[in-house]
Amino acid sequence: MIKPESPATAAAILAAxxxxxxxxxxxxxxGKMKLKVPASxxxxxxxxxxxxxxxxxDLGANATPAIYYMNKDNTLQQVVGLPEKAQLDAMMGQP
Incomplete structure (x- = not known):
């Protein structure tokens, strides 16, 4: 886990x-937004x-967010951290 509270944070996000x-x-x-963390x-x-x-x-990610995608050459790419809108658009195939 990244941090001890990571499972609870992930569970809160998944349950949203x-x-x-x-x-x-x-x-x-x-990470300052208050999440509705489940009791269990x-x-x-x-x-x-x-x-x-x-x-x-397995992919060697040691931080979140870590985003993996295939580029136009069908090569696996990794982006660690929240990308800017232009980078995210390019990753998702937007012009």
Whole structure:
């Protein structure tokens, strides 16, 4: 885990009505946004968290966010940290 509180933070984001927006807002707040942290993490959520952690370990990611994508040459790329809009658009194939 990145930090001891990371599983609870991840569970709160996964349990949100809109996890993608919640993650975005949390990252944009530099981790200062108050999350609705569950009293306990369900087995299903813990499974997802563990799978994500294993994937990060396998790919050598040591910080979050870590974004992986295939570029136009079909080569795996890694971006650590929240990218600027222009970089994110380019990563997602936007002009």
């Amino acid at each position: 009505k809109d996890p993608a927006k919640t993650w975005h807002d949390y990252e944009a707040s530099a 993490i369900s087995p299903a959520q813990m499974k997802v968290i563990n799978q994500n952690q294993q994937l990060m370990d």
